[in-house]
Structures are given as C-alpha cells and as structure tokens.
Amino acid sequence: xxxxxxxEDKIKMSDIVFLRCWVNVDIPKFYAPVLNLLxxxxxxxxxxxxxxxxxxxxxxxxxNQDSLYKDIERKPVAFRPLVVPRNLQKSLPFKxxxxxxxxxxxxxxxxxxxxxxxxxxxxxxxxxQQLLTAQKDSDKKKLEKKKREREKHSQEVAKIEAKKSSKAxxxxxxFYQKNAKKDNMEMD
Numbered sequence: 039x040x041x042x043x044x045x046e047d048k049i050k051m052s053d054i055v056f057l058r059c060w061v062n063v064d065i066p067k068f069y070a071p072v073l074n075l076l077x078x079x080x081x082x083x084x085x086x087x088x089x090x091x092x093x094x095x096x097x098x099x100x101x102n103q104d105s106l107y108k109d110i111e112r113k114p115v116a117f118r119p120l121v122v123p124r125n126l127q128k129s130l131p132f133k134x135x136x137x138x139x140x141x142x143x144x145x146x147x148x149x150x151x152x153x154x155x156x157x158x159x160x161x162x163x164x165x166x167q168q169l170l171t172a173q174k175d176s177d178k179k180k181l182e183k184k185k186r187e188r189e190k191h192s193q194e195v196a197k198i199e200a201k202k203s204s205k206a207x208x209x210x211x212x213f214y215q216k217n218a219k220k221d222n223m224e225m226d
Contacts (some may be wrong), residue, residue, distance in 0.1 A: 047063075062218070120165060120168060122136060122168050123170065126171070126172060126175055130168075130171055134164065134167045134168060134171065136164070136168070168220070
C-alpha cells in the first residue's frame with residue numbers, strides 16, 4: 039500500500055521502522071455437531087476441565103512464587119524537628135518561644151514534683167501553638183497581599199474611569215460645538 043514516512047532524515051536499511059497497519063484476518067469457522075446425544079446407548083460427556091484432570095491425577099494447583107503475598111517492611115520515618123524562623127520567633131509571645139536550655143546536673147524542684155502534662159504532651163502543645171502562630175502569620179501575609187492587590191486594581195479601574203469620563207466630556211463638547219455651528223448657520 040501507499041504510506042508516508044516522516045522523520046529527521048532519509049530512512050536507511052539499518053533503521054527500525056514501526057508501521058501501524060490493519061489487515062483483515064478471516065477466522066476459519068469450526069462446527070462439529072454432536073449427533074449421538076439422544077441415543078440411549080451412551081451418555082455423552084464433554085471435554086474434562088483442568089480442575090477435573092488435576093483431581094483425577096492427584097496434582098495440586100501450581101503456585102508461582104512471584105504471585106504470593108509478602109510482608110511489607112517499612113522503615114520508620116524520622117521527621118525533622120520544626121524550625122520556626124527567627125523573625126517569627128520575635129513576634130511570638132515569650133510563653134510559646136522555643137527555649138534552648140542546657141541539661142542540668144541537679145534536678146529542679148519543678149521537675150521533681152508531679153506535673154499534669156508529660157514531656158511528649160508538652161512538646162505537642164508547644165508544637166501546635168507554634169504551628170497555629172505560623173499559620174496565622176501566613177494568613178495575615180496573604181490578607182495583606184490581597185489588600186494591596188485590591189488597592190492596586192481599584193487604582194487602575196479609577197484611572198480607566200477617569201480616562202473614559204474625560205473622553206466622554208470631550209466628545210460631548212465637540213458634539214455641542216458642531217450643533218451650535220449648525221444652529222448659527224441656519225439662523226443666518
């Protein structure tokens with residue numbers, strides 16, 4: 039048949055070319071009637087299934103080792119500690135600022151007595167407070183940015199409106215000047 043090749047260069051004998059084509063394939067029809075189904079001499083049984091053959095031969099179902107389920111081993115993920123930027127730390131209240139303290143040799147009275155929150159809980163609460171303040175800070179920045187963009191847009195709209203109004207004013211002036219000249223000519 040006729041086909042068109044498109045490429046960077048001429049096609050050579052060493053090139054591999056994929057040609058997409060469709061060919062009608064006539065499938066031979068198979069018809070084998072069973073004529074002895076109604077005869078009383080024999081009972082007809084069709085071809086045995088694979089399961090019946092395995093049962094008859096006492097074989098088990100073959101197991102592919104690649105298809106078996108295996109336990110998934112996942113390494114524990116170690117997350118990096120939360121780092122609060124310094125400029126954000128400055129704006130945090132003292133209570134929620136991250137504190138770096140050296141380990142003490144002697145225990146303090148506060149560490150000896152019973153405390154309601156455990157260290158993990160304390161870390162979680164401080165982490166949540168820091169996350170909330172970081173979220174509030176980002177929300178505040180977004181609101182300020184939106185406000186600036188709105189003001190900029192309103193200024194641009196005001197400029198466009200001013201140009202439109204001045205143009206309309208000039209057109210009205212020209213219109214009335216032309217009409218005044220026509221009226222003067224008609225009166226003369």
